[in-house]
Amino acid sequence: MLSLFFIMCFVKKLIILFAVVMLFVASFSCSYKQQQILFESKNASDSLKNKAFILNVYRIKPQDLLQIRNLQNKKYIVDEAVTGKSSSTSADNGQTYLVGADSTVAxxxxxxxxxxxxxxxxxxxxIENLYRKELKDPIIELKIINLKVTLLGEVKNQGVYNLIKDQTSLIExxxxxxxxxEKAGSKQIKIIRGGMxxxxxxxxxLSDIRVFSDPRIVLQNNDIIYVAQNKRAIRSEKLQNVSAVLQPVITLLNTALIIYTLTR
Structure with missing residues (x-):
């Protein structure tokens, strides 16, 4: 009976410990609801100073998809009266053309x-200069529509995003x-660039305001961006995993304690 008494005391302590752990986890969870602190001024010396970065402007390559339209004629890249053809592509988007292996587009x-x-x-x-010989005052709009980046991790909407706009930044x-x-680490963001x-x-x-002056955050084709969890989120998940393991054991021991108390 004495050994059983000690077991029951141990069970009570475990239940109290489990309650403390759960309160600790809850306090961490509430802290996630605070807004991310971004773009703060830093007093430390500028780590980017005296570093030379070349801002790479994308240049068209074979197999790229070009979306082209003549803004002077919404129906087609060229005047229908000249070609005698109608476009099967949306007037708002223009037509899509593939750059061939010979570096040309037809x-x-x-x-x-x-x-x-x-x-x-x-x-x-x-292209606009070439069309000026055939059309009246063409205004050519050209987009490269196959450029993309992959965004993963602690963002609201992960996925693959097209880079339609020139010089799209990580912040955009x-x-x-x-x-x-709420779990994102604003200091734990990685851009993987250059391929396998x-x-x-x-x-x-992103907590440093000087990030705006870093040309490396201008995204390039096939970049992979990963936003990691902050340290508090990682600690909380570990505690939740521990509590998930302990909870069935505590429940079983608590049931045994209740049965013991009722049968005394």
Missing amino acids: LPIIGHVKVAGLTREQAAGH LIGEAGGLT PAPEVIEVD
């Missing part, structure tokens, strides 16, 4: 135009994804 009237190696703006200007992308979650053969990992701290 366009109505003007034929094959070499665009590989040019920036988006350069290609649009070049996170905003488009709905922002960071030689990936470069760029660490970004």
